[in-house]
Amino acid sequence: MTTENDRTAKAGGASFHEMWRDLAPLGRHRDSGGYRRYAWTAADADCRAWFRQQAEARGLTYEVDRNGNQWAWLGDPLAGDAVVTGSHLDSVPDGGAFDGPLGVVSSFAALDELLARGARFARPLALVNFGDEEGARFGLACVGSRLTAGQLTVEQAHRLTDADGITLPRAMEAAGHDPDALGADPERLGRIGAFVELHVEQGRALDLSGDRVGLASAIWPHGRWRFDFRGEANHAGTTRLADRRDPMLSYAETVLAARREAELAGAVATFGKISVEPNGVNAIPSLVRGWLDSRAADQPTLDQVVDGVEKAARSYAEAHGIDLDVVRESFTPVVEFDHALRDELARILGADADLRVPVLGTGAGHDAGILSASIPTAMLFVRNPTGVSHSPAEFAAEDDCVAGVLALADALEGLACK
């Protein structure tokens, strides 16, 4: 019988450790300890160079697609019915080390594990790093996979702009990628038979159930809404309270309303990003712009929360003489992962008597969710003992990560090998 120690001593575990160590310093902020790996920046370029080097070191066929996603192929990329695994290397502001990179590093480690097992592949295998999953720089999540799946038009992508006024095409061009090439890529998706994304769990379900690895059932519908509260800039010392049109007040009341609506509905709602003009300590703001991220188990509940927050915001704005615009910047409907693929993975992983693989839903968005509208997709989650994510404190123990690598290797072997 194979023991846990024998299993973790295999090739996948050793290569995981080395890759993790090499990737760890890239894009890490000295003071916060968090990652600032934003799309098409120098830190992103370092991560992309790392991916390319891993691909080339293994003799895989390396390519960058029209939307800037990186691919590493074992077997003929044009043969069709490929099995693909991977995730993303970019981060949220001061993100953790695991959200995204765990899936990419585990893909290479799982391949190493399969090659060490002497696996014989019957289908092409590709590893992928999707560009700009978090949307930290241009405000829209999953840009690389959305473009590829035709869920974001070239015109919409060309209009995306960062906080410094740099458009996505300019940022891509500066990083050496041709923005004129952007666009839907049905031909590429047509060559993929299954996509499996491994990801750190962003909650504590596995910790609570005592399992190392889980399978995804569904992703909650979620979106981002921009609330622009416009008032009148004025002197903070000399303007009578009664004479003010201060948009910060209606913004603050709206934050509390979002919390209330989410609690009532059993959903979540977060204002995590704000920009203020003119942003002076001694000036009443002229504009407060806040971004609402809201998610719920089903669409009617999400609609109810967002409608409730908007209604409350409008009444607070009116009471303070504030103009309000609300714009939906992105939306992802509920995702039910492919049942046949999930059952197949449950069957494959169920062959290991030491591994129990519960099925979990999640409120987090993923490239696998975007692609699920076009191709069969599945996700594996790795235990996160604190549940913390999108924070420098995000963590998963190395032996759990290696258990994830071995589960991914088993999954890929079951899907792609003779």
Ligand code: GLV
């Ligand atoms: C991505 O991690 C998201 O769920 O926003």
Ligand code: MN
């Ligand atoms: Mn994330």
Ligand code: MN
């Ligand atoms: Mn992620």
